[in-house]
Amino acid sequence: MKIAILGLGYVGITAAACLASQGHDVIGIDPNETKVNAILDGRSPIAEPGMDDLIARARDQRLITAYTTLVPEVAESELVIVCVGTPSAADGSHNMTHIAEVSRQLAELVKANSGSKLTVAYRSTIRPGTIEELIRPIFNSVLGEEASRIELVYNPEFLRESSAVKDFFYPPKIVIGTETGGRCIALDKINETVDAPVFYVKYRESEITKFVDNTFHAVKTVFANEIGRLCLHLGISASEIYEIFVADTKLNISPLYLRPGSAFGGSCLPKDVRALQHISRTSGGTTHLIDSLIASNEAHKTFIFEHVTSGLNHGSRILMLGISFKDKSDDLRESPNVDLARMLIAAGYQLSIFDPYVAPENLMGQNLGALSNSPFLRELLVGQDIAEGGEWDLVIDTRGTAGKYALQADRTVDVNTLD
Ligand SMILES: NC(=O)c1ccc[n+]([C@@H]2O[C@H](COP(=O)([O-])OP(=O)(O)OC[C@H]3O[C@@H](n4cnc5c(N)ncnc54)[C@H](O)[C@@H]3O)[C@@H](O)[C@H]2O)c1
Structure with a gap:
């Protein structure tokens, strides 16, 4: 498949190198000349295990190339994957400048190059509503009725840096957000060989997935550290407590207690949470997450x-x-x-x-x-x-x-x- 990747940061370069290693014909675009030159030299622009080899091989096989600006071949691709950055803005929201800019550039390129249908999959992390309220209107305003040639898809990325190549080939799941929640042929094709549960949902459900996952990872880390500090104060081995905690895959590391619905209650949870708060207070612990539970409930x-x-x-x-x-x-x-x-x-x-x-x-x-x-x-x-x-x-x-x-x-x- 001819695939264009817009944005060659951690996510984009991983997609580009891994897809090229599967025999796809990949064009990467990034305004950063150093990144583009590294790829053209057959080197990885980022430190990531396995990446140098993948790029060197892809260059030898002429399966990857890169440019600093959009080239007409991008409009001839079957699939464009957008991986530009969405850094934090001063108010905590995601800065959408790169998303808006790359969407406008792509729409103008498509306008200047008549062609058939093009699937554009966004992989950057974007807030729910971004496809419908920001990206779709940009394509509509530039292309008018021709915008129907563009199939917009949201396909969040779940890789972790330092295991990005492995995570790309063995993701925990694949989430594909489309206008109707239906399938996307181009993404189905590139995922043919991937063994992971696939969820086809509408745009907003797919857009929020990454926020939910990352916030849960943050909750887990903060919880683990609050318990760890508490154990330290009490002279208890935090690592032994961790082993016991994660060994319980029935109640602890399981889907239980994660479904949105009723508040918690009963004879144990409220009583024991309050008592752990008290233990924390009286042993000099600082447990902001644990202290917030009763109020949130x-x-x-x-x-x-x-x-x-x-x-x-x-x-x-x-x-x-x-x-x-x-x-x-x-x-x-x-x-x-x-x-x-x-x-x-x-x-x-x-x-x-x-x-x-x-x-x-x-x-x-x-x-x-x-x-x-x-x-x-x-x-x-x-x-x-x-x-x-x-x-x-x-x-x-x-x-x-x-x-x-x-x-x-x-x-x-x-x-x-x-x-
Ligand atoms: N890094 C991760 O582990 C990770 C994992 C999952 C999802 N994400 C999300 O993926 C997105 C990209 O993350 P990243 O870490 O790869 O970002 P990054 O900052 O490393 O890379 C973004 C790249 O986009 C390029 N860019 C900016 N404007 C462009 C344009 N108009 N055309 C082409 N390229 C352009 C930049 O030059 C930069 O190289 C973010 O939304 C991030 O939240 C990141």
């Missing part, structure tokens, strides 16, 4: 209340399906659903609660205590017959099990998912 409870009641008339009849902190449990201690019920009553809604696992007459100990802390709950609990016999303005499904019951409702909101 409380903010999420308020968000859930606003989310479920949005557009609902004052005094509406609401059925809450599930009141304990999780399905198949009668534990009411620190249940976020009890907090939600409290907010709904305070806001003047007519609330009924059905939970097949919570019968007041069966509660004992701390659970009964939880019920006496919230005496209103006892009066609001209804059986399945009343839940199914009622006509509800809203059913709040805290379990994702509303489908199991014959409930009559104008609207059902599942708080296990925020979609």
Whole structure:
């Protein structure tokens, strides 16, 4: 395939060298003369294991060339991959100057060189909405109706520097964002030999992927270091704790506790997070991430209340399906659903609660205590017959099990998912 790479930094040079090593015919463009000359000399412009060899071989086989400005051959490519930088601006946002500039230059090149359809895949990290609100309008303004010749795709890059070549051939996943969420023939072709899960999504879902991943990597690092510092203060071996933590692939290093939905609650998480905060405070630790958890969880409870009641008339009849902190449990201690019920009553809604696992007459100990802390709950609990016999303005499904019951409702909101 004839492929043009715009921007020969870490991402661009890796794509150029790796694609050329697979036999593709690659043209690289970068205004930086030093980078272009290094490629023409068969050397890597960046320090990256394996890169010098790949570029030297690609040059010998005449599969890679480079220029400091766009050349007409770029418009004749089957695929253009944009890898220009998106550095931090003073306000923290990404500086989009290079993205806007390279898009305008490419659109003008296409205008000056009539040809067939061209797929342009952006690999730089760009905020959600950039293709639709910045890039597409640039192509439209330069090309007018001819802009339909351009297929815009977003294809985030997941490589890590120092293992970039390996990551290119063995990525953790491939994400392809298109206007409709459908497939992209040109990218499918270059990914034919790659063994990785492929996700075809619309532009915005693909654009946010990289932010989510990088932020999670940052959260993990900060969490690990806060725990490490805490261990150090307490005379505990941080590396032994790390080994024990990562060995748990059922609860710790797993998809659990990562789905956006309900706030955390129950008898353990809030209590133990608060207690770890206390340990940190009294042992001289500084644990900003851990200290932010309870406040963030409380903010999420308020968000859930606003989310479920949005557009609902004052005094509406609401059925809450599930009141304990999780399905198949009668534990009411620190249940976020009890907090939600409290907010709904305070806001003047007519609330009924059905939970097949919570019968007041069966509660004992701390659970009964939880019920006496919230005496209103006892009066609001209804059986399945009343839940199914009622006509509800809203059913709040805290379990994702509303489908199991014959409930009559104008609207059902599942708080296990925020979609
Ligand atoms: N470095 C990484 O590990 C990594 C990983 C994944 C994603 N990303 C993202 O990929 C993008 C590129 O990252 P990078 O580290 O390769 O950046 P970089 O700064 O190393 O390289 C960007 C290159 O683009 C060139 N450029 C600027 N304007 C141009 C134009 N109009 N035409 C052609 N080239 C132009 C610059 O001269 C520079 O060589 C960024 O958005 C980054 O966030 C980076």
